[in-house]
Amino acid sequence: MRTSTSLRPMVAASWRRSARVDPDGLPTLALGEDELDALRRRGPLGTALPVIRRLLLDDVRAAGCIVAVTDAAGRLVWVDGAAGVRRAAEGMGFVAGADWAEDRAGTSAPGTALRLGRGVQIRSEEHYANAVKPFSCTAVPLRDAAGTVVGALDITGDDRAVERHTLPLLAATAAAAEAELALAAIRTPHRRATRTGPVAELVLLGSDTATLRTGDRAVRLSERHSEITAVLASSPAGLAAEDLAAAVYGDPRAVTTLRAEVVRLRRVLAAHAPDVTLSSRPYRLAGVRTDVDSVLWALDRGARLQAVDGYAGPVLPGSASPGVDDLRDRVRSRFREALLADGGVDALQAWARTADGAADEQVLRALLAVLPRRSPRRAGLVAAIEALERP
Numbered sequence: 001m002r003t004s005t006s007l008r009p010m011v012a013a014s015w016r017r018s019a020r021v022d023p024d025g026l027p028t029l030a031l032g033e034d035e036l037d038a039l040r041r042r043g044p045l046g047t048a049l050p051v052i053r054r055l056l057l058d059d060v061r062a063a064g065c066i067v068a069v070t071d072a073a074g075r076l077v078w079v080d081g082a083a084g085v086r087r088a089a090e091g092m093g094f095v096a097g098a099d100w101a102e103d104r105a106g107t108s109a110p111g112t113a114l115r116l117g118r119g120v121q122i123r124s125e126e127h128y129a130n131a132v133k134p135f136s137c138t139a140v141p142l143r144d145a146a147g148t149v150v151g152a153l154d155i156t157g158d159d160r161a162v163e164r165h166t167l168p169l170l171a172a173t174a175a176a177a178e179a180e181l182a183l184a185a186i187r188t189p190h191r192r193a194t195r196t197g198p199v200a201e202l203v204l205l206g207s208d209t210a211t212l213r214t215g216d217r218a219v220r221l222s223e224r225h226s227e228i229t230a231v232l233a234s235s236p237a238g239l240a241a242e243d244l245a246a247a248v249y250g251d252p253r254a255v256t257t258l259r260a261e262v263v264r265l266r267r268v269l270a271a272h273a274p275d276v277t278l279s280s281r282p283y284r285l286a287g288v289r290t291d292v293d294s295v296l297w298a299l300d301r302g303a304r305l306q307a308v309d310g311y312a313g314p315v316l317p318g319s320a321s322p323g324v325d326d327l328r329d330r331v332r333s334r335f336r337e338a339l340l341a342d343g344g345v346d347a348l349q350a351w352a353r354t355a356d357g358a359a360d361e362q363v364l365r366a367l368l369a370v371l372p373r374r375s376p377r378r379a380g381l382v383a384a385i386e387a388l389e390r391p
Contacts, residue, residue, distance in 0.1 A: 010116075011107060011126045017115070018106040018128040020242075026093035026131060027105040030075045036096055039077045044150040045069060047184050048142060048177035049078060052153060055173045057081065065157030068094070069142070070110050072150050072236040073284070074101030085157050092131040094156065101237035103282075108132060109139035110154040114237050116330060117141055117149060117296060119171055121162045136162040140170045143178055145185040147297030148289045149236045153177070175301075200273045202290045204230050206313025212273055212288075219272040224248070225265045226316055228258075229285060231323035234292070234330075238284035247323025292331055299338050304347035311335065311354060332356050336363065345370050349377070361388045 007015060031039070039045050052069060057080055060067045066081030066089060076098050079086065089095070093105075102111035106128030113120045119140035124133050138161055139154035153174050155161045203211040210226035212219050221229065231247045232239065241259070242252040249257065262278065269276050276287040292315060299307035315328040339351050340363065348367040351357035358364075368381045 007126060010112075010120065011122065014102060014107040014112050014115070015128055017102060020240075021104065021106040021128060023106065023128060023130050025129065027098040027100055028093075029095075029097045030073075030099040031077070031097040033097075036077060039071060044142070044144050044181055045071060045077055047181050048151075051177040051180050052173060053080075055176060056155075056169075060155055063157070063160050065155050065161050066094075068110065068154045068156065070100060070114070070152045070154070072114070072148075073099075074104070074111050074114050074152070074237040075099050076110075077151065082157070089135065089156060092129070092135070094132075094135075103237070103240060103243055105129060106132075109137035109156070110152040111237070113139040113141055113152050113154075114149065115235070117234070118300075118334065119167050121167060123159075123162055138162055138166045138170055140167070140174045142174050143181075143293075143297055143300075145178075145182040146289050147293045149293075150181075200276050200288045202229055202233055202288050204233075204315045205291050205295070205311060206317070208316060208318030210316065212269075212276070214273045214275070217272065219268065221265075221268065223319065224261055225268060227319050227321040227324050228261065228265060229288075230290075230316055230319075230327060231321070232278070232283060232285035233288060233290045234323075234327045236284075238279075238282035240282050241280075244283050244323075247326075248321050250322050292327070296331065296334060299334060304339060304344060305350055307335070307338075308347060308350040308354065313355065336360065339363065340366055352381075358384065359388070361385055364388070 040049060049069060052067070056067050061081045064082045064085060066079060066085050068079045069077050071077050076094065076096050079094065079096050099105065100108055100111045102108070102115045105111055107122060108127060109120050109122045112122065119138070121138045123136045127133050127135070135156050136159055137154055137156040139152045141149045142151045142153055144150050153170055155166055155170060200212055200214040203213065209223055210221045210229060212221060227248050231244065239247065241255045245254040245258045246252040262283070266278055269278060276285070278285055291310065295307045295310040298310065315331055316324050335351060335356070339347050348363065348370065352363055352367050364381055364385050368378060368385070371378055
């Protein structure tokens with residue numbers, strides 16, 4: 001395995017996930033021209049692309065960079081920008097149709113943004129694949145009106161692609177595209193009842209087992225099925241069998257056990273949620289959104305109190321599966337980072353009342369710093385901080 005000791009923690013974790021990727025390989029073409037044309041014209045990306053072109057393309061081209069959009073699986077759907085950079089990027093396989101999912105192309109801004117569900121910036125040497133190291137990139141996920149990730153928006157180029165203003169620029173462009181998606185959903189409400197979007201909700205927060213809800217029906221999943229669906233729902237690009245086995249069982253060799261469990265899970269889905277599909281090669285779950293998606297979507301849109309109110313507790317708190325543990329930590333970290341950055345009294349107070357917030361000394365100190373001096377809560381906060389400081 002390649003050494004990752006000098007990398008940022010987020011990048012080092014991505015390198016560990018990329019360990020099965022050939023660092024000297026290039027991404028494979030996964031979409032043909034007909035498929036690309038369909039994605040560009042129809043569906044959520046067809047709605048978002050005109051907004052992205054209008055808001056980003058001229059400025060990105062003038063800055064000597066390129067802009068790209070992937071689908072939810074990490075496959076490049078559209079690439080445009082400065083001609084010289086486009087030609088250079090072709091040498092690393094950064095072309096429409098190529099598969100840039102993290103588990104197949106290694107660490108990159110679009111693939112890792114999809115994997116983490118948030119905006120990321122990857123500088124040249126932080127890329128896992130050698131061919132990508134001359135480039136830097138910034139990417140953010142794109143979400144539909146239900147908060148489900150439908151793709152990623154990326155800027156790639158030299159160091160200008162990871163300047164401090166690039167991530168806010170992409171986030172603002174993504175928000176404009178997502179607003180257009182929301183308007184499209186309002187204009188054609190009947191589409192929300194079709195197979196084009198999630199038709200079921202997977203409830204993962206605050207309970208040891210997941211609940212799958214479709215319309216007015218609900219089914220409680222077994223612990224193992226809860227873990228499989230939680231991991232797959234948080235990996236829109238899908239996972240290879242060995243990766244899913246490692247995430248669920250902690251052992252990439254447990255593929256035979258995994259496949260038997262997937263067969264049983266498919267029977268449950270067929271009986272209770274026939275519009276939810278679990279495909280193979282890679283394993284991918286479609287037709288479902290999670291309560292995690294909903295609270296993170298609210299968090300990303302600045303609705304901090306709404307997000308905290310929807311946070312019923314950690315993801316599958318009784319699970320010891322590595323993939324669930326990773327998802328649990330990611331969700332907790334997203335809340336923590338957003339609320340500490342926001343610094344609002346109401347949001348910090350709400351988070352401090354949760355089990356996660358009450359055990360976080362930095363959160364309590366941040367709340368103490370913004371509370372009015374005469375607030376009756378200050379004494380209790382000081383006592384809680386002192387208790388956390390005791391060995």
